[in-house]
Amino acid sequence: MIANETAPCVQCGYCSAYCEVGFLAADTPRKVLRYLQRDDLQKAATSSFLMLCKQCQTCGLICPQGVDVAGIMRRLVRNRFLHY
Amino acid sequence: MEKRIPKIGVYICDPGGKVGKVIDLQILAEKCGKTKGVEHSEVIADPWSEEFLSGVREKIGAGEIDRIIWGGRFTVRQQEILKEKLTEATLNPYLHEWCDLELHGVGQNTEGTNVQQKKALSLVKMAIARAKHLQPLEPLDIPATDAAVIVGAGIAGLHVAASFLERGKPVHLVEQQSGVGGKVALLSRFYPLNCDPHCGLEYVLKSLRGSDKLTLHTLSKPTAIEGAAGNFLVTLQTEPRYVDENRCNGCGLCTEVCPVDLPVYTDNVQDEPPFQWENGIGSMIRDTRKAIHPSLPYAFPESYVVDRQACPEGCAKCRDICPTQAIELDQVPSERNLKAGAVVATTGWDPYPLSKMSAYFGYGSYPNVIGNLEMEQLLSRMSRGIDNLSAPPVKDLKTVGFVQCVGSRNKQHLSYCSSICCSATIKQIQQLKSIQPEVTCVVYYQDMRCIGFEEDMYQAVKKSEDILFVRGFPQITGSESGSSQLLAVAEDTFSGKPVKKDLDLLVLAGGMQLSQAGQDFAEVSGLPLNENNFLTGHYQCYPEESQRSGILSGGCARGPMNVSQSIDSANRAALKALNFLDGSISIQPTYPLVDKTKCDECKRCVEECPFACYHYDEKGFPEPDLGKCRQCGNCMGTCPVAAISLNNFTIKQLAAQIEVLENSFLDYEEPVILAFLCENDAYLAARAAVDSGLNPPLNAIYVKVPCAGAVNNAVVADALALGIDGILIAGCSDGQCHYVNGNQLVLKRSGDLREKLTTMMIEPERVRSESVEIQESTRFVEILEDYIKDLKELGPNPFKI
Numbered sequence: 077m078i079a080n081e082t083a084p085c086v087q088c089g090y091c092s093a094y095c096e097v098g099f100l101a102a103d104t105p106r107k108v109l110r111y112l113q114r115d116d117l118q119k120a121a122t123s124s125f126l127m128l129c130k131q132c133q134t135c136g137l138i139c140p141q142g143v144d145v146a147g148i149m150r151r152l153v154r155n156r157f158l159h160y
Numbered sequence: 161m162e163k164r165i166p167k168i169g170v171y172i173c174d175p176g177g178k179v180g181k182v183i184d185l186q187i188l189a190e191k192c193g194k195t196k197g198v199e200h201s202e203v204i205a206d207p208w209s210e211e212f213l214s215g216v217r218e219k220i221g222a223g224e225i226d227r228i229i230w231g232g233r234f235t236v237r238q239q240e241i242l243k244e245k246l247t248e249a250t251l252n253p254y255l256h257e258w259c260d261l262e263l264h265g266v267g268q269n270t271e272g273t274n275v276q277q278k279k280a281l282s283l284v285k286m287a288i289a290r291a292k293h294l295q296p297l298e299p300l301d302i303p304a305t306d307a308a309v310i311v312g313a314g315i316a317g318l319h320v321a322a323s324f325l326e327r328g329k330p331v332h333l334v335e336q337q338s339g340v341g342g343k344v345a346l347l348s349r350f351y352p353l354n355c356d357p358h359c360g361l362e363y364v365l366k367s368l369r370g371s372d373k374l375t376l377h378t379l380s381k382p383t384a385i386e387g388a389a390g391n392f393l394v395t396l397q398t399e400p401r402y403v404d405e406n407r408c409n410g411c412g413l414c415t416e417v418c419p420v421d422l423p424v425y426t427d428n429v430q431d432e433p434p435f436q437w438e439n440g441i442g443s444m445i446r447d448t449r450k451a452i453h454p455s456l457p458y459a460f461p462e463s464y465v466v467d468r469q470a471c472p473e474g475c476a477k478c479r480d481i482c483p484t485q486a487i488e489l490d491q492v493p494s495e496r497n498l499k500a501g502a503v504v505a506t507t508g509w510d511p512y513p514l515s516k517m518s519a520y521f522g523y524g525s526y527p528n529v530i531g532n533l534e535m536e537q538l539l540s541r542m543s544r545g546i547d548n549l550s551a552p553p554v555k556d557l558k559t560v561g562f563v564q565c566v567g568s569r570n571k572q573h574l575s576y577c578s579s580i581c582c583s584a585t586i587k588q589i590q591q592l593k594s595i596q597p598e599v600t601c602v603v604y605y606q607d608m609r610c611i612g613f614e615e616d617m618y619q620a621v622k623k624s625e626d627i628l629f630v631r632g633f634p635q636i637t638g639s640e641s642g643s644s645q646l647l648a649v650a651e652d653t654f655s656g657k658p659v660k661k662d663l664d665l666l667v668l669a670g671g672m673q674l675s676q677a678g679q680d681f682a683e684v685s686g687l688p689l690n691e692n693n694f695l696t697g698h699y700q701c702y703p704e705e706s707q708r709s710g711i712l713s714g715g716c717a718r719g720p721m722n723v724s725q726s727i728d729s730a731n732r733a734a735l736k737a738l739n740f741l742d743g744s745i746s747i748q749p750t751y752p753l754v755d756k757t758k759c760d761e762c763k764r765c766v767e768e769c770p771f772a773c774y775h776y777d778e779k780g781f782p783e784p785d786l787g788k789c790r791q792c793g794n795c796m797g798t799c800p801v802a803a804i805s806l807n808n809f810t811i812k813q814l815a816a817q818i819e820v821l822e823n824s825f826l827d828y829e830e831p832v833i834l835a836f837l838c839e840n841d842a843y844l845a846a847r848a849a850v851d852s853g854l855n856p857p858l859n860a861i862y863v864k865v866p867c868a869g870a871v872n873n874a875v876v877a878d879a880l881a882l883g884i885d886g887i888l889i890a891g892c893s894d895g896q897c898h899y900v901n902g903n904q905l906v907l908k909r910s911g912d913l914r915e916k917l918t919t920m921m922i923e924p925e926r927v928r929s930e931s932v933e934i935q936e937s938t939r940f941v942e943i944l945e946d947y948i949k950d951l952k953e954l955g956p957n958p959f960k961i
Contacts, residue, residue: 088606089632091650092658099651099658107656114243115456 081148082112086140091135091145101125105135105145108152121156129153166292169216169225170201170284173232179267183277188231194285197292207232207242217249227294229287233262252296254749254808259287263850265858273684275858278825283861289816296751297807302787304390306741309334309500311382311681314342314841315360315723316715316730317506321374322367323734325342329741330373332498334380334396336677339455340365343506343716346457346533348540350723351587352614358458376461381677383495385503385685388773388787389710390745392500400491402466403452407486410462412452414478414487418450420470447541452478452487481790501745502710502737503685505695506730507678509716511573512567512671521563521668522636526646528665531637532581535588535667542595557599560592561648561663563633564605568671579720580910581669582609586617588667589627600626602661604634604650605728630659636666672720685711686772694719704733707771707900709788710740747786750808752795756781758803765795765804769867770900792899793870798909802874811872814863818879821861823960831885831951833860833944838868840898842890842932842940849937856941859948860888867891868929869902873913880922883960886951888943893931903931925954 085106094105101124103111111120126149135145170192174180185203193201200219204212207230228251230242243253261267266280276871297886308319310323313335333337333340344350344357377396384395418700424447451470466478466489479487492905514523514531523529530538562585568578584607589601608629610618621627634648639662646663674682674694682689687706690696696718699703703719705714714733715726754765759781766774766782774795775789784795796804802811837843843864849856865871868891876887891903906929914924928947932940 086606087653088654089653092653093633093635093649099649103653104656106651106653139566140572142571 081143082109083142085113085139086141087095088140090138090140094134094138096132096134097128098126101128105129105149109143109148111147112148117155118160122160123152123153125141125149126153126156163198164635166197166294167199167224167226168197168229168291169219169287170198170229170231170288171207171216172203172284173205173207173230173234174203175206175232179232179280179601182267182270182282186522188277188280188284191281192524194287195268195285195288198288198312203649203746213245216246220246220249220251226251227257229257229284229291231259231261231284233260233288234258243941245429252298254297255291256296257287257291257294259284263847263876264862265850265856268850268853268855272858275825278781279858279861282822282825283819283823285475286861289820290813293810293816295807299749300747300751300786301466302390302745302747303743304740304743305498305499305501305908306330306743307332307498308502308737308741309382309394309498310393310504310506310597312342312506312508312509312717313340313376313378314506314715315344315364316508316717316726316733317342317504318361318364318368320504320506320714320734320737321728321729322364323375323731324738324741325367325371327738327741328373329738330375330498331375332375332394332400332500333368334377334382334394336376336379336381337456338401339456339458339941340376340378340460343533344723346536348536348543349591351583351586352617354587357723361458361460369460378455378461381680382684385711388708388785389740390787392503392710394498394500394503396496396498398496400468400493401463401470402487402489402491403464404486404488405461405463407484408463408482409484410459410464410759411484412454412464413483413566414452414464415450417481418452419472419475419477420451421448421453422467422470423448424955425696435499445935447546463596466811477684484773485571501742502712502740503710504733504737505678505681505685505706505717506715506733507681507695508675509672509718509720510675510679512578512673514668514670515669515778516573516666517567520636521566521634521648521666523668526636526638526666528644528646528663530665531670532584533589533670538586539591539595543591549753557596557664559600559602559661559663560933561602561604561634561646561661561666562589562669563666564603564608564669565633566670569606573940574671574673574692576720577609578671579609580672580722582607583611583614583617583722585667585669586610586614586621589621590617593626598626600628602628602630602648602663604630604632604648606631606633632659634661666867674717678717687711692719704729704736709771709790710737710738726943730735745787748791749873750791750806751786751789752784752791752793752804752806754784754895755803755805758801759799760801762800764798764800768798768905769795770902790899792867792902793865794867794899794902794905797867797870797872797902798905799872800912802872806866806870809866809870811875814875815878817863818875818882818884821879821882821884823883823885826859828956828960830951831859831948831956833886833888833947833951834879835860835862835888835890835944836865836871836883837862837932838891838902839864839866841896841934842868842930844934845932845937845940848935849940852937854937854941857944857948860944867897867899867902869897869899869905871906873916876913876927877916877920877922880917880926880957881920881959883957885926885954885957886947886961887927890932890940890943891929893933896933903929922957923954925950926957 090104092098103123103125129149189201266276307330309332324840380396381397383397386393412812451467567573632650632653634650639645648661695713714731773785774782777783897903
C-alpha cells in the first residue's frame with residue numbers, strides 16, 4: 077500500500093531540502109522514500125530519520141507530485157514498532 | 161425539383177473472380193435486372209476498359225440510364241476516377257451508388273454459399289432502393305474575402321504575416337502593445353545559436369516594412385469575432401497612441417523635455433504589482449523611461465507613444481517641441497470592423513506568476529531572487545555595459561544560482577513541463593560567463609531536458625569547472641552572516657548529502673502559461689482551451705485547428721515551445737489558413753437541410769451541434785451556417801422529428817434501404833444485425849476485419865455514417881419495427897471522435913430511445929452502442945459474435961416475419 081503511494085515520487089529532493097531536520101540523520105526523507113520504491117521495507121522502517129520526523133507536514137505540502145510524505149513517515153513509524 | 165423516374169444501371173464487377181467462385185454472379189445480375197427501376201444489369205470483367213466506359217457513356221447519353229450502381233470492391237481513389245470519367249458524359253458524381261459485397265463477407269470463404277448468395281442480393285437491392293432517392297448535387301461557392309487577421313505580433317505572428325504577404329494576401333496584424341516583438345523582444349539571446357533576437361526580428365520585419373498590403377493595428381484587441389470561414393467580421397478596440405503615426409519620425413526631441421520618469425517593469429505580466437523595496441519599486445533593474453517613448457517592446461512601428469495616465473496635469477511639453485506636430489494629446493479610443501477570410505491566433509505566452517511560488521524560494525522577500533525573463537533583461541543590459549542596477553551590484557557577482565522547473569511539473573501549479581527552461585538556463589549561463597568569466601553558476605535541477613541538438617549546449621557547459629549541477633531543489637533563506645547573499649541548502653540526491661551555497665543572485669526558471677491575451681481571445685471567439693489551458697486542436701495531427709473552421713492558432717498560444725518551434729508552428733497555421741483566403745469558399749454539397757414543415761423549433765440541433773454552427777432564420781427556424789458546418793450529421797441524428805437530413809445521406813434514403821432489407825438471407829433463428837459504422841474508425845475496422853481474413857459472421861449489414869451521432873432514433877426504431885433483430889451503432893472512443901463528441905451524443909440520446917422502444921413493445925436490448933478504434937478489427941468481430949449470442953438468447957424480433 078505504501079509502495080503504491082511512493083510511485084509518483086520522482087526523487088527530486090524538495091522534501092529533504094525543506095525538511096526542518098532533513099540532514100540530521102543518516103537518511104534524508106527522499107532516501108527513505110527510495111527504499112520504499114525499491115521494496116526495501118526493512119531499511120525504510122528502521123531508518124534513523126523516522127525518529128527525528130516531527131510531522132510538521134512541510135514535505136507533503138511542498139511535494140510537486142502530491143505525495144503525502146509525512147503520512148508515509150507516520151505509518152512507517154507504526155510499522156517499525158509493530159515489526160522491528 | 162423535377163420528378164424523375166429513375167433508370168438504374170447495375171454493374172457487378174469481380175475482376176479477381178474471388179466473389180464469382182463462391183456465388184453465382186449471373187443469377188445475381190439477372191435478379192437485379194428484374195427489380196423495378198433497373199434498366200440494365202450485367203456482370204463485367206473490367207470496369208476500366210475504354211470499351212466498357214464508352215458503352216456506359218452511350219447509354220447515359222441515350223437516356224437509357226441516369227444513375228449507376230457499382231457492385232464490387234473499389235478504393236476511394238478508383239471511385240473518384242470512375243465518377244470523373246462519367247462526369248464527362250454528364251452523369252452527376254452524386255448519382256453513383258457503391259455496393260461492396262466483399263466488405264459484407266460475400267466471397268470470404270466457401271461455407272454457407274447459399275447465405276452469401278441471398279445476402280448479396282439483399283445488399284444490391286438495398287443499393288437499388290437508395291439509388292432511387294439520389295439527387296444530382298453541385299458544390300456551393302460562397303464569395304469570401306482574401307484578407308487575414310492575425311492576433312498577436314510576436315515572432316509567430318510576424319512570420320505568419322510574412323507568409324501571407326508573400327502570397328499577396330492583405331493582412332491585418334493586431335497587437336495589444338504599442339510595438340511588435342512580444343516576449344522574444346524581451347530576450348537577450350535565443351538558443352541554440354545565441355543570436356540577438358533583434359536580428360531575427362529585423363529580418364522578418366523586412367517583408368513587412370513598407371508593404372502596402374499590411375495594416376498594423378497596435379494598441380488593439382479583438383472584442384468580437386462573428387461569422388464563419390471566408391467571411392469573418394472582427395471588431396477591434398484600439399487604445400489611443402496620442403501620436404500621429406504618419407507624422408512621427410522617431411527623432412526623440414520629445415523625450416528630452418518630458419518631465420516624467422517611469423520605472424521599466426520587466427516582471428511577470430500576470431503577477432501582482434511589484435513589491436516595494438527600500439527605494440520604492442521592486443525589480444533589480446533601475447532603468448527608467450519617459451512618459452513618451454518609442455514603441456515597446458520593439459520600435460516597430462517607428463512612431464512614439466505616450467503613457468498618458470503618467471502625464472502631469474496640463475503638461476504638453478512634448479507636443480510643443482515636436483518638429484512635425486505629430487503629438488495629439490486628445491486622441492480617444494476607437495473601434496473598427498475588419499473583414500477576414502481567416503483568423504490566426506498567435507497570442508503567445510505569459511510567465512507563470514512567480515509570486516505563487518514565493519513560499520519556495522523567497523520571491524518577493526529578497527530583491528536578488530528574480531525570474532528568468534528578468535534575467536534576460538539583466539543580461540541584455542550587462543552585455544551592453546549598462547550598470548544602473550541596485551544592490552547587489554551585478555559587477556560583484558560571484559555565485560549565481562539557477563533553479564529549474566519553478567512552477568512546472570508540479571501538481572499544485574503547472575502540471576506540464578515548460579519545455580524551454582533547461583536550455584534557456586544554459587543559454588543564460590553561457591552569456592553570463594562570456595560577460596563575467598569568473599562567476600560560478602549552480603544549477604538546481606531534476607532533469608536537464610536539452611532535446612535534440614541542444615544537447616551540445618549542455619555538453620559545452622559541463623566542461624567548465626565553475627558550473628555546478630546539483631540534482632535537488634534548494635531551500636532559500638537569508639544569509640547567516642547578514643549580508644545580502646542568499647543561503648541555498650539542497651539535497652544532492654545522488655549522494656544523499658546536503659549542499660550549501662551562498663548565492664549573490666538566484667534565477668528562477670519559471671514556467672510558461674497561455675497569455676492573458678490568449679485567454680481573452682478564447683473568450684471572445686468562444687473557443688475552448690484544452691486541459692492544459694492552451695489554445696490548440698488535436699495535439700498530434702492538427703494542432704493548429706480549432707472548433708471554428710477558419711480560426712487557427714500558432715506559436716506558444718498552443719503550448720510551451722522555443723523560438724524555432726514557434727516559427728515552424730506559425731508557418732503551419734499560415735499554410736492551413738491560406739485555404740480560406742482564396743476569395744471564395746467551396747462548400748461540399750453534402751450539407752444539412754432543415755425541413756421547416758416538420759421542424760417544431762425544439763432547438764436540440766442548435767444545442768448539440770459540436771461546432772455551434774446553427775443560427776435562427778427570420779421565422780425562428782434553425783439554419784446551419786455552411787461556412788462553419790463540418791457536415792458530421794449530428795443535427796440529423798438528434799432531431800426528434802427527423803426533420804434534418806444531409807444531402808446524399810438523407811432520412812428518406814436510409815428508410816428506403818431498411819425497408820427492402822430482407823431478413824430471409826439467414827434462417828429465422830439467426831439474428832440479423834444492422835450496423836451503423838462511423839466512417840473514421842469503426843467502418844475501417846470492419847473493412848480490416850474482412851481483409852485480414854478474420855471471417856466475421858455474415859449476420860451484419862453495414863451502413864457507413866459520417867459520425868455515430870448522425871444516426872437518428874427514428875431510423876433505429878423503424879428498422880426494429882420492420883423486424884431487424886438488432887441494431888449496432890459503432891463510433892469512435894471518447895476523446896477520439898473527429899467531431900468532438902458525436903459518440904457521447906449517441907449515449908445521451910439512448911435514454912429517449914429506450915423510452916421510444918418500450919412504448920413500441922420492442923426490447924431496448926436490441927440496440928447496442930460500442931466504441932471501435934480503427935485497428936480494432938479483432939475486437940470488432942468479437943463485438944459482433946457477442947451481440948449475436950445475446951440476440952439469440954433474446955430470441956428473434958417479434959416483428960420479424
